[in-house]
Amino acid sequence: MADREPTSFTQIVADLDAKGYNSMGFAIDDGAVVCLECDTATGVEDTKVGGLLGYEADGGEGVVLVMACPSCAAKGMLFAGPELRNGPSGAVVDALAERARA
Numbered sequence: 001m002a003d004r005e006p007t008s009f010t011q012i013v014a015d016l017d018a019k020g021y022n023s024m025g026f027a028i029d030d031g032a033v034v035c036l037e038c039d040t041a042t043g044v045e046d047t048k049v050g051g052l053l054g055y056e057a058d059g060g061e062g063v064v065l066v067m068a069c070p071s072c073a074a075k076g077m078l079f080a081g082p083e084l085r086n087g088p089s090g091a092v093v094d095a096l097a098e099r100a101r102a
């Protein structure tokens with residue numbers, strides 16, 4: 001499970017941003033991860049997930065996946081709130097979270 005550090009979520013995201021995870025980020029589309037920098041869709045199995053953060057959000061728990069694009073090497077984050085996790089892309093979020101723990 002994600003650590004429950006008292007450090008504020010905003011601070012963690014700011015730290016990641018400062019470390020270079022400052023691309024436009026990623027989205028999930030049709031079961032694949034899409035890089036918002038180069039528009040390349042990558043399957044979950046080919047996506048490198050460097051970390052996972054949990055956070056409390058309205059309506060449940062969200063996760064932030066820290067990832068790098070295998071196509072353009074952009075580093076960024078995918079914010080998956082409760083709405084996304086409970087929708088059709090939820091299985092993709094879960095699969096990515098599994099990779100973060102591997």
Ligand SMILES: [Zn+2]
Nearest residue numbers: 035038069072
């Ligand atoms: Zn890319």
